[in-house]
Amino acid sequence: MLKYLFFSLTLISGVLQAQDIDVTGIVHDNEGQPLPQAHVVVLPDSIFTLSDVEGEFKIKVPRGEKQIHVSYVGFENFNRAIKFTRDTTLTVSLKSKASQLQEVVISSTRNPQQEIFEENQTSKHVLTQSDINAIPVLGGEADVIKTLQLLPGTVRGIEGSSDLFVRGGAADQNLVLLDDAPIYNTSHLFGFLSVFNADVLDRVEAINGGFPAEFGGRLSSILNVGTKSNIPQRTAVSGDIGLIASRLYVEQPVVKDKASFWVAGRRTYIDQVIRATGEELPYYFYDFNGKFIFKPTDRDEIQFSHYSGEDLLDLFRDRNGDGDGFLTTYASGNSSQSLRWNKLLKHNWHSAVSLTRTKYRYNILNAFEENELIAQSDIEDYGVRLLLQKDSVGNGSIKTGVDWTRHQVSPNVINTAGSISELLKSSSTRGRIADEFAFHIQYDWSPFEKIQINAGLRISSAVVLNKNYFFPEPRLSIRYALHDDEALKFSYSRMVQYMHRISNSAVSSPTDIWYPVTDSIRPQTSHQVALGWQRNLSDENIFLSVEGYYKTMHELVGYEEGTNLFLNTDFESKLIQGRGEAYGVEFLLRKNSGKLTGWVSYTLSWSNRQFDEINGGRWFPSRYDRRHNGAVVAQYAFNKRWAASMVWEYISGSRFTPIIGQYALLAPTLTGADLIPVYSGINQVKLSASHRLDVGLKFKSKPGRKFQWQWFAGVYNVYNRANPIGINIEQDEVDGSLRYTQPGLFGFIPFLSYGFKF
Numbered sequence: 001m002l003k004y005l006f007f008s009l010t011l012i013s014g015v016l017q018a019q020d021i022d023v024t025g026i027v028h029d030n031e032g033q034p035l036p037q038a039h040v041v042v043l044p045d046s047i048f049t050l051s052d053v054e055g056e057f058k059i060k061v062p063r064g065e066k067q068i069h070v071s072y073v074g075f076e077n078f079n080r081a082i083k084f085t086r087d088t089t090l091t092v093s094l095k096s097k098a099s100q101l102q103e104v105v106i107s108s109t110r111n112p113q114q115e116i117f118e119e120n121q122t123s124k125h126v127l128t129q130s131d132i133n134a135i136p137v138l139g140g141e142a143d144v145i146k147t148l149q150l151l152p153g154t155v156r157g158i159e160g161s162s163d164l165f166v167r168g169g170a171a172d173q174n175l176v177l178l179d180d181a182p183i184y185n186t187s188h189l190f191g192f193l194s195v196f197n198a199d200v201l202d203r204v205e206a207i208n209g210g211f212p213a214e215f216g217g218r219l220s221s222i223l224n225v226g227t228k229s230n231i232p233q234r235t236a237v238s239g240d241i242g243l244i245a246s247r248l249y250v251e252q253p254v255v256k257d258k259a260s261f262w263v264a265g266r267r268t269y270i271d272q273v274i275r276a277t278g279e280e281l282p283y284y285f286y287d288f289n290g291k292f293i294f295k296p297t298d299r300d301e302i303q304f305s306h307y308s309g310e311d312l313l314d315l316f317r318d319r320n321g322d323g324d325g326f327l328t329t330y331a332s333g334n335s336s337q338s339l340r341w342n343k344l345l346k347h348n349w350h351s352a353v354s355l356t357r358t359k360y361r362y363n364i365l366n367a368f369e370e371n372e373l374i375a376q377s378d379i380e381d382y383g384v385r386l387l388l389q390k391d392s393v394g395n396g397s398i399k400t401g402v403d404w405t406r407h408q409v410s411p412n413v414i415n416t417a418g419s420i421s422e423l424l425k426s427s428s429t430r431g432r433i434a435d436e437f438a439f440h441i442q443y444d445w446s447p448f449e450k451i452q453i454n455a456g457l458r459i460s461s462a463v464v465l466n467k468n469y470f471f472p473e474p475r476l477s478i479r480y481a482l483h484d485d486e487a488l489k490f491s492y493s494r495m496v497q498y499m500h501r502i503s504n505s506a507v508s509s510p511t512d513i514w515y516p517v518t519d520s521i522r523p524q525t526s527h528q529v530a531l532g533w534q535r536n537l538s539d540e541n542i543f544l545s546v547e548g549y550y551k552t553m554h555e556l557v558g559y560e561e562g563t564n565l566f567l568n569t570d571f572e573s574k575l576i577q578g579r580g581e582a583y584g585v586e587f588l589l590r591k592n593s594g595k596l597t598g599w600v601s602y603t604l605s606w607s608n609r610q611f612d613e614i615n616g617g618r619w620f621p622s623r624y625d626r627r628h629n630g631a632v633v634a635q636y637a638f639n640k641r642w643a644a645s646m647v648w649e650y651i652s653g654s655r656f657t658p659i660i661g662q663y664a665l666l667a668p669t670l671t672g673a674d675l676i677p678v679y680s681g682i683n684q685v686k687l688s689a690s691h692r693l694d695v696g697l698k699f700k701s702k703p704g705r706k707f708q709w710q711w712f713a714g715v716y717n718v719y720n721r722a723n724p725i726g727i728n729i730e731q732d733e734v735d736g737s738l739r740y741t742q743p744g745l746f747g748f749i750p751f752l753s754y755g756f757k758f
Helices: 002-015 099-107 112-118 129-133 144-148 270-276
Strands: 021-029 039-043 047-050 056-061 064-071 078-084 088-094 124-128 174-178 201-207 221-227 236-241 245-255 259-268 283-297 300-318 325-344 349-368 371-393 396-417 432-448 451-464 467-483 486-497 499-502 513-516 524-537 542-559 575-591 596-610 628-637 642-651 659-666 673-679 690-700 708-716 728-731 738-741 749-757
Touching: 021 039, 021 371, 039 056, 047 056, 064 088, 078 088, 112 124, 112 524, 112 542, 124 129, 124 144, 129 144, 129 201, 144 201, 270 283, 371 513, 396 513, 432 513, 499 542
Parallel strands: 021 088, 174 221
Antiparallel strands: 021 056, 039 047, 039 064, 064 078, 124 201, 201 221, 236 245, 236 749, 245 259, 259 283, 283 300, 300 325, 325 349, 349 371, 371 396, 396 432, 432 451, 451 467, 467 486, 486 524, 499 513, 524 542, 542 575, 575 596, 596 628, 628 642, 642 690, 659 673, 690 708, 708 749, 728 738
C-alpha cells in the first residue's frame, strides 16, 4: 500500500508538471501582520487571486516579464516588474496610508469560517484572540478552554471546570500542543482556569475529526495553540488587572524586521484577597511565557518558545494555638520549550524542524507531628519533528514528515515516615520509558472542478520494555462543492493512542496519573467517520454547519470496581481494557463581522462503554454521556467604544451510579448487622441539567490614542442558579431513609477587569 502510494505521487508529479511558473507569496503590513483578501493581479495576462487568511497566495503565470500589482484597502499599492524564469516566492510588505486606518485593518485580519468552508477538512474550529477576549467568563479571566466548551462537539466537566470531553472521549484523549510542545495538565485553580494566557495567543485550532495525517497520538481531538510570532516595529506593553489574576505582556524588537522577543506573565492573588477578609487561603498560581523570533533571511525563520507555570498551596492548621498542627503543601506544574526552524527551500518546498521538551509533575506533602506522607509523580517528554511541504505537485500539494517522542514516566512515588509508615509503607511504581515513532504523508488535490480530496497515511509505532507496537492510520477527507457557497464534506480517520491518563474522578485532577502502554496495557484505537453540510453566506458573513459523526473505540483503559488509584503504586494490575462508541449530530450558526457577532451551537450525542469485568459485561453510558449541549454566544458593538456580550449555556446532567437499596448482613464479630449498599447499573442516573447566563459590558478609550485602555464589567450566572457539581447522600433522621442532594457551585458572581496597552 505504501509503496503504491509513493509510486502514484511520483507519477503525478512527473506527468502533471506544468509549463507555467508557480508563484507563491505572502502579503503583510509593515508590522508583519498578514493581510487576508489582498488583491493580487498579474499583467498583461489579467491573472487575479486573493490572499488567504494567513496573507498567502499561489498562482500560475506564463514565463517572461510580468507586472505584479498588489492592493489592500487602507494601504499603499505595490507595483513591480518581475521576470519569471522559474518557480518564485514573493514577500510583499504594504505600508499604511494613514495611521487612523490601522484599527480597521486589524479588525478584519481573520476570517476563520471562510477558511474552514474552503478546506476539505471536517470537524474544525478556529478561535482568534478577539474571540477569546470578548466572552464573559468566571472572574472575567479570558480563557481559551472555556470558549471551546461553547462550540459543538465539546462537552465540559463540572461547573466552571476546564475539562474538554470531545465526541464522547475522555479528557486525556485530547492532544494539546503549545507551539508544537504537548501540555499534559491544562488547568489552574484545581480545574477552574486553563494554563493559557490569552495575551500571548495568536491562533487556536481545534480539530475534532477528519484529522490530517501529520497529527496523531490521541483519539478524540487536536488542540493546536499557537502564540504570537510576528516581529513588531516598536516596543509594546499591555496588561489586564482582574479580580482573580493580573497579566502583563511586553514585546520588544531587537533588530528591525529581523529579530524580536516577547515575555508575558500572569499571577493570581486569591491568597491576598482572602487574607483581606481575615481568612487564610495560602494558594496561588502563576504562568510565564516567552518567545524569541529571528529571521536571518527571507527564507528562514527561527522561533524559540518557553512556558512554565505552577499551582502552589502551603496550608498549616494549628490545632490548639501552640504551633502543633497539620501541614499540607501541594505543588504541580508544567514546563515546556520548543525550537522551530521554518525554511523555504528550492522548487517551492517548505520545511519545518521542531525540537520540543515538556514536563509535568506534582508533589504533595502531609505532615503531623512526626508523621509524614509524600506523594509525587512526573512525566517528561523529548521530541523531534520534521515536516516537508510542496504546494505545487500537479494540481495539488503534498505534505510529509517524521516524528519521534521519548516519554519518561515516574507514575507514583510514596514516601512515609513516623508511625504512619506502619500502615502505609514507602513504595514506588517502576519508572517507564516509551519511544513513539511516526511517519506520515498526505496529498491534497482536486481531480475535478467541484471535488477536493485529502488522502493520507500515518504509520505509528511505540517501543516499550518487552513489546513493540505498530499501527497504520489511514486518513481521508473529501469536499464536494454543491454551489459556490455550499458544500458537502466527508472524512474518515483511524487514531492510535500510546499514553493514558488514569483517574478515579469524572473530572481531571492534578493528581491523575499518566502512564504509557506496556506489554500488558495495549494502545487505545479508534475509527471515526463524519459527514457534514456547510453553507457560507459571505455577503452576510454567516456560516452554517450541520455535521454527524460515528466513532468506535477499542482498548479503552478502565479499572476494576473499588480500585483507589491515589497512593497506589500497584495500580497497573487493577487496570482493565474495553471498548466504546460515540455518535451524534452537531449544529453551528456563526456570524463573524458587523455590529452583531457570535454563534449558536447545539450537540445531540451519545457515548457508551463496555468492559467484560464490570457491570456484568453489559454496555453502559460513559461518564461523558451528556445528551444535549447548546450555547448562544453574542457580542454587539454599539460604537467604537461600547460593546456588550452574553453567553447562555445548557448542558444535560452528568451521570453517576446511585445506591438503590440496602440489605442487612450479620457482622463478622456477631455483635450486630452491617448495612450493605445495593447499586444500580453503572451510570444509570443523571444529575439535573445545568444552564447559566453570563453578561458583560466593555468600555474602551478613544481610538487613535497612544495609551489605550478598557474596562470590562459583567456578571457570571445572572439568574443565580447554582448548577450541580456532585452528589451527597443524606439520611432522614426520622425513618432512616436515604436521599440524594446535589450541591451547587458559583451562584451570582460579578466581575470587573481593567486592561491597557501602549
